[in-house]
Amino acid sequence: MNQASTPGSSVNGPATLYDKLWASHVVAHGEDGQTLLYIDRHLLHEVSTPQSFETLRRTGSPIWRPETHLAVADHAVPTRARGGAIADPQARAQVALLATNCAEFGLEHLALDGDRQGIVHVISPEQGFTLPGLTLVCGDSHTATHGAFGALAFGIGASECGVVMAVQSLWQTKAKTLRVTFKGALPRHVTAKDMALALIARIGSAGGVGYAIEYAGEAVRDLSMEGRMTLCNMTIEAGARVGLVAPDEKTFAYLQGRPRAPTGAAWDAAVAHWRTLPTDPEAVFDREIEIDAATIAPQVSYGVSPDQTLPVDGKVPSPDDLPAGPARDQLASALAYMGLKPGAKLTDIAIDTVFIGSCTNGRLEDLRAAAAIAATGKVAEGVTALVVPGSTAVKRQAEAEGLDKVFLGAGFQWRHAGCSLCVAMNDDRLPAGARCASTSNRNFEGRQGAGARTHLVSPAMAAAAALAGRLVDVRSL
Amino acid sequence: MDKIEIVEGPIARLPAANVDTDIIYPARFLLITTRDGLGKLAFHDKQDAPDYAPMFAALAGGAPILVAGPNFGCGSSREQAVWALKEAGFKVVIAPSFGEIFQSNCAKNGVLAIRMDAAEGLSTPYGLENGQPLSVDLRAQTLTGPDGAVAPFVVSPALREALLNGWDDIARIKALHRADIEAFEARRRVAEPWLFPGDRP
Ligand code: SF4
Numbered sequence: 001m002n003q004a005s006t007p008g009s010s011v012n013g014p015a016t017l018y019d020k021l022w023a024s025h026v027v028a029h030g031e032d033g034q035t036l037l038y039i040d041r042h043l044l045h046e047v048s049t050p051q052s053f054e055t056l057r058r059t060g061s062p063i064w065r066p067e068t069h070l071a072v073a074d075h076a077v078p079t080r081a082r083g084g085a086i087a088d089p090q091a092r093a094q095v096a097l098l099a100t101n102c103a104e105f106g107l108e109h110l111a112l113d114g115d116r117q118g119i120v121h122v123i124s125p126e127q128g129f130t131l132p133g134l135t136l137v138c139g140d141s142h143t144a145t146h147g148a149f150g151a152l153a154f155g156i157g158a159s160e161c162g163v164v165m166a167v168q169s170l171w172q173t174k175a176k177t178l179r180v181t182f183k184g185a186l187p188r189h190v191t192a193k194d195m196a197l198a199l200i201a202r203i204g205s206a207g208g209v210g211y212a213i214e215y216a217g218e219a220v221r222d223l224s225m226e227g228r229m230t231l232c233n234m235t236i237e238a239g240a241r242v243g244l245v246a247p248d249e250k251t252f253a254y255l256q257g258r259p260r261a262p263t264g265a266a267w268d269a270a271v272a273h274w275r276t277l278p279t280d281p282e283a284v285f286d287r288e289i290e291i292d293a294a295t296i297a298p299q300v301s302y303g304v305s306p307d308q309t310l311p312v313d314g315k316v317p318s319p320d321d322l323p324a325g326p327a328r329d330q331l332a333s334a335l336a337y338m339g340l341k342p343g344a345k346l347t348d349i350a351i352d353t354v355f356i357g358s359c360t361n362g363r364l365e366d367l368r369a370a371a372a373i374a375a376t377g378k379v380a381e382g383v384t385a386l387v388v389p390g391s392t393a394v395k396r397q398a399e400a401e402g403l404d405k406v407f408l409g410a411g412f413q414w415r416h417a418g419c420s421l422c423v424a425m426n427d428d429r430l431p432a433g434a435r436c437a438s439t440s441n442r443n444f445e446g447r448q449g450a451g452a453r454t455h456l457v458s459p460a461m462a463a464a465a466a467l468a469g470r471l472v473d474v475r476s477l
Numbered sequence: 478m479d480k481i482e483i484v485e486g487p488i489a490r491l492p493a494a495n496v497d498t499d500i501i502y503p504a505r506f507l508l509i510t511t512r513d514g515l516g517k518l519a520f521h522d523k524q525d526a527p528d529y530a531p532m533f534a535a536l537a538g539g540a541p542i543l544v545a546g547p548n549f550g551c552g553s554s555r556e557q558a559v560w561a562l563k564e565a566g567f568k569v570v571i572a573p574s575f576g577e578i579f580q581s582n583c584a585k586n587g588v589l590a591i592r593m594d595a596a597e598g599l600s601t602p603y604g605l606e607n608g609q610p611l612s613v614d615l616r617a618q619t620l621t622g623p624d625g626a627v628a629p630f631v632v633s634p635a636l637r638e639a640l641l642n643g644w645d646d647i648a649r650i651k652a653l654h655r656a657d658i659e660a661f662e663a664r665r666r667v668a669e670p671w672l673f674p675g676d677r678p
Contacts, residue, residue, distance in 0.1 A: 027657050036658075167646075262671035
């Protein structure tokens with residue numbers, strides 16, 4: 001409880017980045033440790049907000065500050081073509097509803113056919129809508145992505161989206177703090193995706209419940225902003241809603257000149273403020289984890305929960321090695337769903353589909369890494385490989401660099417921006433039994449289509465799997 | 478929001494760990510833009526799964542209480558998961574741990590999510606068979622099993638009050654904190670003016 005502090009004040013004494021972000025957004029304190037937290041920014045997509053707008057209508061609530069919201073369609077949109085009507089009537093209606101809702105309530109909406117469309121978590125940083133020091137929410141669990149900029153960003157439900165639109169604030173309970181320090185440097189071909197998966201495999205998919213995670217250490221500082229976004233993005237897969245990286249010169253360089261970033265004297269003032277945000281040296285975390293980055297290998301998930309992940313040179317574990325109980329049953333049921341035999345080498349698993357994209361790994365750097373591998377061969381026979389840029393801007397930049405030609409030449413499909421096979425809500429959907437090497441974030445049952453099987457990997461690993469027709473260690477190429 | 482105080486009836490057991498919101502409510506049904514009519518879609522793709530059969534049977538028998546495994550409702554923030562469970566008939570979900578967004582979505586919809594370690598509630602509720610009766614009293618914060626065994630549970634006082642009274646966030650925040658929000662904004666305009674681009678000359 002934090003009753004003593006003045007609402008909106010800074011913290012006294014050494015504080016973590018999370019503490020500072022929290023303290024600077026306190027509107028009021030509740031009776032039992034709850035805090036009414038001010039929300040600076042809200043992202044909307046077509047799936048999580050129809051019912052939120054309905055609530056506003058039902059309660060006769062106007063929008064408190066319309067300029068703090070930004071909407072874009074991403075989940076249900078087709079990726080084969082842009083322009084013209086969406087074939088699926090439900091998807092067409094849902095995408096159209098977002099546009100009419102935004103028009104009715106006066107919110108900025110990025111058109112599907114426009115230059116700025118893309119997955120919410122990709123376009124918001126691109127637009128400079130995401131900034132250090134602010135609170136940002138979205139009806140989407142991967143909102144933690146924006147923590148890469150030192151913003152307090154977390155996913156909420158549709159009801160809470162309605163609350164934010166109506167009163168610009170939310171009742172929240174402060175989390176405990178967990179610092180994950182990645183010491184040392186990553187080996188070649190090991191990426192932010194592998195850091196995220198290795199952490200989740202270690203602490204479990206509920207390991208971060210109740211915590212806000214700050215990622216620190218040399219390997220994190222060395223990551224590009226894209227890599228930091230990938231790392232923060234998968235925080236929810238460890239059970240935590242908030243993942244943070246302290247803002248630094250890389251953060252500022254990324255943001256300067258973006259359409260919604262401050263300019264001139266306002267920029268200078270903002271940067272001066274953002275420099276005060278990083279965790280103070282004396283600050284204490286509730287929990288600390290240290291991982292030696294040099295020991296991380298490329299990771300592959302073998303099960304139906306993101307923590308069912310191993311280094312690529314591993315073997316499918318056996319339920320028989322576990323004592324009787326829920327853990328054994330869970331592993332057996334995961335292997336049954338995945339159609340895998342205990343003891344099989346991960347690199348012997350044949351795949352028929354490859355998906356490169358999503359808010360986890362659909363940015364330019366990801367496409368470059370995948371293209372570098374794609375350039376060395378051809379997609380194996382019988383494999384369908386999709387490259388779906390995270391945003392239209394990423395697509396354009398990739399095309400300017402000729403990456404589309406590389407992918408197409410190697411037999412990959414080159415699509416328009418959207419969530420696509422990460423969630424299979426559009427017409428990109430896998431049949432039962434299909435097996436996909438995917439750069440997305442969730443290997444849940446049915447996530448890429450009812451009965452479809454997902455192996456989570458990095459972009460280079462996905463591209464390598466496409467060429468080999470099976471999971472393969474990218475370091476061996 | 479619907480009020481909730483005492484819920485009595487058979488339990489439906491679903492002991493699997495990490496039942497995510499994609500399982501509770503598959504993504505393809507997210508194209509539906511209403512919140513009504515989703516009950517029949519709860520656990521849709523598990524309708525023929527043997528390990529879900531007892532839970533479905535209890536649900537068909539009118540079970541209002543779901544006793545789930547650890548990390549229930551992890552994954553996607555989709556509130557449809559809660560709307561579907563609620564319309565299917567569940568008013569209370571008890572689990573050793575929850576996905577955080579799912580748990581807060583429950584709170585916004587008059588569904589009581591009770592966090593209880595398996596060890597704490599050994600006979601009540603985790604020792605109960607699927608379909609056995611349980612009584613949940615939110616005011617007293619107790620669970621009472623068929624043999625009269627009582628297990629206490631704890632939810633936050635704010636949540637308890639909101640659920641008992643059926644409070645609605647928007648109306649209450651406006652009524653009680655409008656001035657606080659305006660005062661906060663006035664301070665913030667001075668401290669971080671770049672966050673108010675509309676004010677720029
Ligand atoms: S890409 Fe996947 S995880 Fe990201 S917002 Fe879209 S559906 Fe969600």
